[in-house]
Each structure stands twice: as C-alpha cells, then as structure tokens.
Amino acid sequence: MRIAHAMIEVSNVSHRYGAHEVLKAVNLRIGERRVGIIGANGSGKSTFARLLNGLLIPDEGSVTVDGIDTREDVKAVRRRVGFVFQNPDNQIVFPIVEEDVAFGLRNLKLPKDEVARRVDAVLERYRLERLRDHATHLLSGGEKQMLAISAVLVMEPRYVVLDEPMTLLDLRNKKLVLEIIRGIEQPVVLVTHDLDHLRDFDRIVVFDEGGVMADGPPETAIREYVRAMA
Amino acid sequence: MTTRDMTFVALFAALTAACAVFPPFQPPFVPAPIVVQNIGVMLAGSILGARRGSLAMALFVVLVAVGMPLLTGWRGGFGVILGPTGGFILSWVPAAFVVGWLVERGWSRLGFWNLLVFNVIGGISVVYLIGIPWLAAVANMELGKAVKVSTIFIPGDLAKAAIASFAALIVKRSYPLIRA
Amino acid sequence: MLSLYVPGDSIVHRLPAGPKLLALFAASTALFAVSGIPIHAAELLAVAGLFRAARLPWRDTLHQLRPALIFLVPIFLFHAFVTDWRLGIETVLRILVLLLLAVLVTLTTKLSDMIDVLERALRPLRHVGVNPSKAGMMLSMVIRFIPLMTREAREILEAQRARGLDRSALALLVPLLIKTLKMAGDLSDAIEARGYDPETVAPVWRRWG
Ligand SMILES: Nc1ncnc2c1ncn2[C@@H]1O[C@H](COP(=O)(O)OP(=O)(O)OP(=O)(O)O)[C@@H](O)[C@H]1O
Ligand SMILES: [Mg+2]
Numbered sequence: 001m002r003i004a005h006a007m008i009e010v011s012n013v014s015h016r017y018g019a020h021e022v023l024k025a026v027n028l029r030i031g032e033r034r035v036g037i038i039g040a041n042g043s044g045k046s047t048f049a050r051l052l053n054g055l056l057i058p059d060e061g062s063v064t065v066d067g068i069d070t071r072e073d074v075k076a077v078r079r080r081v082g083f084v085f086q087n088p089d090n091q092i093v094f095p096i097v098e099e100d101v102a103f104g105l106r107n108l109k110l111p112k113d114e115v116a117r118r119v120d121a122v123l124e125r126y127r128l129e130r131l132r133d134h135a136t137h138l139l140s141g142g143e144k145q146m147l148a149i150s151a152v153l154v155m156e157p158r159y160v161v162l163d164e165p166m167t168l169l170d171l172r173n174k175k176l177v178l179e180i181i182r183g184i185e186q187p188v189v190l191v192t193h194d195l196d197h198l199r200d201f202d203r204i205v206v207f208d209e210g211g212v213m214a215d216g217p218p219e220t221a222i223r224e225y226v227r228a229m230a
Numbered sequence: 231m232t233t234r235d236m237t238f239v240a241l242f243a244a245l246t247a248a249c250a251v252f253p254p255f256q257p258p259f260v261p262a263p264i265v266v267q268n269i270g271v272m273l274a275g276s277i278l279g280a281r282r283g284s285l286a287m288a289l290f291v292v293l294v295a296v297g298m299p300l301l302t303g304w305r306g307g308f309g310v311i312l313g314p315t316g317g318f319i320l321s322w323v324p325a326a327f328v329v330g331w332l333v334e335r336g337w338s339r340l341g342f343w344n345l346l347v348f349n350v351i352g353g354i355s356v357v358y359l360i361g362i363p364w365l366a367a368v369a370n371m372e373l374g375k376a377v378k379v380s381t382i383f384i385p386g387d388l389a390k391a392a393i394a395s396f397a398a399l400i401v402k403r404s405y406p407l408i409r410a
Numbered sequence: 411m412l413s414l415y416v417p418g419d420s421i422v423h424r425l426p427a428g429p430k431l432l433a434l435f436a437a438s439t440a441l442f443a444v445s446g447i448p449i450h451a452a453e454l455l456a457v458a459g460l461f462r463a464a465r466l467p468w469r470d471t472l473h474q475l476r477p478a479l480i481f482l483v484p485i486f487l488f489h490a491f492v493t494d495w496r497l498g499i500e501t502v503l504r505i506l507v508l509l510l511l512a513v514l515v516t517l518t519t520k521l522s523d524m525i526d527v528l529e530r531a532l533r534p535l536r537h538v539g540v541n542p543s544k545a546g547m548m549l550s551m552v553i554r555f556i557p558l559m560t561r562e563a564r565e566i567l568e569a570q571r572a573r574g575l576d577r578s579a580l581a582l583l584v585p586l587l588i589k590t591l592k593m594a595g596d597l598s599d600a601i602e603a604r605g606y607d608p609e610t611v612a613p614v615w616r617r618w619g
Contacts, residue, residue, distance in 0.1 A: 107605035236551070245590070298512065401591065
C-alpha cells in the first residue's frame with residue numbers, strides 16, 4: 001500500500017486538446033500553504049488547475065492528491081480539492097443563495113441538520129446571512145463570487161484551487177475576495193494574473209507554453225516572469 | 231445521462247422560456263397567436279438530438295403545466311395545456327424528438343437544406359399534425375376550417391425553421407454536441 | 411419573473427408546497443373551463459384577499475407583474491377593436507387571475523420545496539425510465555438559466571445594436587447559443603467539482619430547512 005502524502009503530486013503530466021499539446025511533461029509536488037500559478041494567456045494554467053481535482057484526467061502521467069490518483073477515484077479527489085472558477089455565473093447552480101450553498105453538502109449525503117448547521121455557519125462567516133433567501137441572479141458580481149467561494153468552502157475540502165477568482169471583480173471586491181483567500185485555513189493554489197496578490201505566498205510557479213518556466217519564492221519567480229515577458 | 235447532458239437540456243428549456251419575451255402577434259379570427267417561441271423546439275432538436283432535445287421540451291411543458299407563466303404573453307398553467315393551443319405546446323416534445331432523430335441520422339452530411347427539411351418535417355409538420363386537430367376539437371371548429379386558419383402560421387414557421395437551421399449549423403461547427 | 415421567494419410566516423407561506431401547487435394547477439384548469447366577467451371579477455377579489463393574507467410587500471408583487479401588465483393592454487385593445495370589448499375584459503381578467511395566483515405561489519414558496527413536490531409527483535414515472543432526482547435537478551437549473559439567458563440576450567442585443575446588426579435574428583441567436591452553451595459546459599464542470607454524481611440513486615433534492 002502507498003503511504004498517503006499530504007500533498008498534491010503531478011508526475012510527468014502531458015495533456016492535449018486534439019492535436020494541440022497544452023501541457024508538456026509537467027512535474028510538480030505541491031505541499032506549501034500558499035502556491036501561486038502565473039503565466040501568459042494560453043500557457044496552460046487553467047488546464048493544470050483542472051487536473052488537480054479531476055475535472056480533467058491527464059492523457060499521460062498522473063495526478064495524485066494525498067496519494068489518491070485522479071484516474072482511480074475522482075470522487076474522493078473532488079471531495080478533497082475544492083475548485084473556484086473565474087466566472088461565478090458559471091458555477092452558481094441554484095436560483096436561491098442558501099440552496100446553492102447547500103448543494104455540495106447534499107451531494108456528500110450529509111444529514112439534514114448537519115447541512116443546515118454548516119450552511120448557517122458559512123453564510124454567517126462570509127457575511128451572506130442577509131442574502132440567504134435572495135435570488136442568485138440578482139446578486140452583484142462581488143456577492144456572486146463570495147457565494148461561489150462559500151459554496152466550495154462549506155464542503156471543507158483539504159485543498160482549495162482558485163482559477164482567477166478576482167479577474168471579473170472591481171477593486172473593492174478584489175480586495176474582499178483576496179481577504180477571504182488569505183483567511184482560508186487550507187492549502188491554497190491560486191491562479192492569477194495579478195502579481196501583487198502573490199507577494200506573501202510561499203511559492204510561485206510560472207507556466208510558459210505548457211511547461212514550468214520558473215518555480216520558487218515570489219521575488220525570484222516573479223522577477224524571472226517579468227523578465228521573460230519584457 | 232451525464233451532468234453535461236443535464237445542463238444542456240436545462241439550457242434549451244430555458245432558451246425556449248426566454249423566447250417568451252418576444253411579444254405574440256395575434257392575427258384576427260385565429261384562436262392561437264403567432265410566437266417566436268417554437269424556434270426553441272427546432273433548436274433543441276437540431277442541436278441536442280432526439281433524446282435530450284425532447285427532454286428539454288418536456289421540462290418546459292412540465293413547468294408550464296404547473297402554472298409557471300413561461301409561454302409567450304405570460305401564459306401558463308394546466309388550463310393553457312387543455313385549451314385550444316394546448317396541442318401545439320404538447321407537440322413540442324415529439325416534434326423535438328423527430329427533428330433530433332433526423333438530425334442524428336444525417337449528422338455526417340448535414341447541410342443547410344437537409345437540416346431545413348428536417349426542421350420542416352419535425353418542427354412544423356409534427357406540430358401541425360397534433361396541434362391542428364386539437365385546436366379543431368377544443369375550439370369546436372371543423373377540421374377543414376382549422377387547417378385553413380392555421381395556414382397563417384406557415385410563413386413565420388418557415389422563417390423560423392430557416393433561422394434555426396442556419397444557427398444550428400454554425401453551432402455544429404464550433405460546438406458539436408451530437409456524437410461529440 | 412420566477413423564483414423570487416419573499417420570506418414570511420403568513421398562512422399562505424406556511425401552507426405546504428404540495429397543496430399550493432395543486433391549487434394552482436386546479437385553478438389554472440378551472441379558469442379556462444368556467445369563464446365569464448362576473449366569475450373572474452369574484453376570483454380577482456378572492457385572490458386579492460389571499461395576497462392580503464400573505465402580507466406580501468406591494469413592491470415585490472408589482473415587480474413580478476409589471477412585464478405581464480404591459481401586455482394586457484394590447485390584448486384588450488385587440489379584442490375591443492376586432493372582436494368584442496367584453497371578451498377583452500374577460501380575457502384580461504382571466505390572465506390577471508392566473509398570473510396573480512402564479513405570482514402568489516412563487517412569492518410564498520421556496521423553490522426547493524416546489525421542485526421537491528414536482529420530484530415527488532414524477533416518482534410514479536420511474537417505471538418508464540424517468541429519474542425523478544435528475545428531473546428535479548434539471549428543473550431547478552432551468553429556473554436558474556432563465557434570467558441568465560435573458561441577461562445574455564440583452565447584452566448581445568446591445569452590442570449588436572452598436573454595430574447596426576440589431577435587425578438580424580441570427581446576429582442575436584448565434585452568439586447567444588455559443589455563449590450559453592459554453593456557460594452550460596462550464597457549469598456542468600462546476601457541478602461535478604462540487605461532488606454531484608448523476609448516477610446517484612437517492613434523490614439529490616431532499617427537502618431541508
Ligand atoms: N476545451 C478546450 N479545447 C481546446 N483547446 C483548449 C481548451 N481549453 C483550453 N484550450 C487551449 O489550451 C491552451 C491552454 O489553455 P489554458 O486555458 O490552460 O490557458 P491559461 O494559461 O489558463 O490561459 P488564460 O491566462 O488565458 O486563462 C490554449 O491555447 C487554449 O486555447
Ligand atoms: Mg485560464
């Protein structure tokens with residue numbers, strides 16, 4: 001039996017869409033609390049992020065989360081890895097705020113009172129309590145993203161992957177969401193174009209044309225990225 | 231059926247409902263309005279195929295039947311289903327199925343003209359075949375008269391079939407959903 | 411105009427969703443079976459009484475009704491000029507009663523409860539291959555998608571107007587389809603990312619809260 005490592009391991013992963021090879025033999029072990037993923041448009045960041053919770057299964061190589069291979073038990077991986085997308089509109093499933101937060105918990109087949117308790121706690125914590133009964137389509141962009149993040153965190157995943165969660169928000173809401181991300185206890189993998197958000201991260205991985213171009217602490221990795229882009 | 235199929239089915243039911251925003255045109259002396267909404271049937275069949283397309287229409291009909299005002303002119307409820315135009319609405323389920331069935335069979339050599347024919351067969355003929363006798367029965371009209379008044383729908387329906395066929399063809403190119 | 415539950419604890423709110431939907435269903439049938447100006451006028455009064463009992467804010471009710479109200483005028487005018495003004499009044503009253511009832515039910519019933527009822531109603535169809543929990547899930551997605559759809563349509567229309575393309579049905583339809591199909595694809599990823607499994611046997615939509 002394999003010993004379960006408390007980390008996400010990406011081994012020799014390649015992925016293509018049709019003939020277009022988007023990731024080329026990527027190797028990464030992610031165990032830090034805060035990991036940032038940066039890189040040019042189309043460099044493969046989102047593809048990489050989607051591999052981490054089994055939304056995509058790699059063509060070659062393997063992705064394991066705490067020792068569980070995405071190919072073998074996607075459900076177990078998805079329970080461990082929460083995923084927040086760029087556009088909250090594309091991830092809010094239900095028409096009412098509270099129902100959307102409860103959705104993931106119902107999928108876990110939790111008892112009714114446990115669902116209610118956890119929904120209450122999350123709505124309270126992320127200041128969505130007053131919007132509980134609101135129609136989701138009437139929320140502001142910032143509120144929608146707060147809801148999307150809450151709906152993922154309520155499931156208490158071990159890791160949280162966020163793919164450009166602030167890109168569509170105004171400055172105020174960017175700050176708010178960033179604040180929430182800072183407060184997440186679990187290890188976080190954040191894909192972003194906003195280098196300023198990554199200054200206090202433990203590690204930055206820079207993608208370029210489907211491969212890792214740089215990998216290290218923020219100052220050095222960002223410096224290399226900026227130099228390559230210039 | 232995958233999660234993806236389920237969201238696409240829901241999407242086309244919603245698309246059909248959203249078409250309710252286009253106001254109806256009520257021709258005089260015809261107990262049914264001319265609407266934009268039935269283009270949803272053709273699109274669902276042409277883009278999703280038989281099973282998913284007809285399921286989308288079934289969802290739509292269920293929501294209308296329980297009283298959601300999703301039909302053009304904000305009509306809804308079981309009364310409408312039982313009313314003179316109820317046959318047209320119910321027929322959307324088999325109509326989308328027939329369009330979808332034909333499209334699935336012709337998928338590899340789908341062009342504008344054969345897609346148009348499929349939409350005319352499924353999206354228009356099937357609808358009339360069920361809707362017109364129903365109209366005659368409920369509105370106490372002779373069948374011949376019901377057929378005659380229904381000819382007023384033909385130009386609009388042909389235009390909608392052409393638009394739906396063209397749109398479905400473009401969607402097929404960039405986002406093929408049948409046998410994808 | 412859907413799914414805008416207004417929380418409250420009136421009698422109408424507390425009435426379970428099943429009987430409410432059944433009543434809407436029955437009333438919508440009766441409205442077409444028995445028609446006449448005095449009857450509809452009486453029904454309108456009764457519905458007004460129900461609204462009072464539900465203690466709903468006027469603003470929400472009007473907000474729900476407004477798009478439909480604009481419609482009633484041409485319907486009346488059509489009858490007034492083409493058929494008979496009395497038929498116009500009758501038709502308008504009938505639509506108004508039905509709309510008000512539908513609005514009353516949607517404003518006082520949680521959507522989850524409503525879908526739950528539908529799901530239970532569909533249960534007998536299990537034997538012909540209908541999966542009630544999937545059906546319930548899709549029904550709530552439809553209701554989630556409708557406002558999204560109209561918003562996207564409006565945005566595309568505005569963009570096309572700026573380019574002078576607003577008279578072309580295809581210039582609206584094609585981008586709308588592509589955009590919302592892509593959105594639906596992303597949404598299904600998000601649904602699965604949150605652990606939804608369509609092959610799950612137990613009803614996903616269990617009533618709670
Ligand atoms: N579903 C798909 N089908 C085909 N090609 C795709 C698909 N998704 C992404 N691609 C392509 O793969 C490449 C990498 O895409 P990816 O979304 O991973 O990049 P990214 O780094 O996230 O870019 P961005 O910064 O713009 O979000 C791009 O060239 C893109 O066009
Ligand atoms: Mg991306």
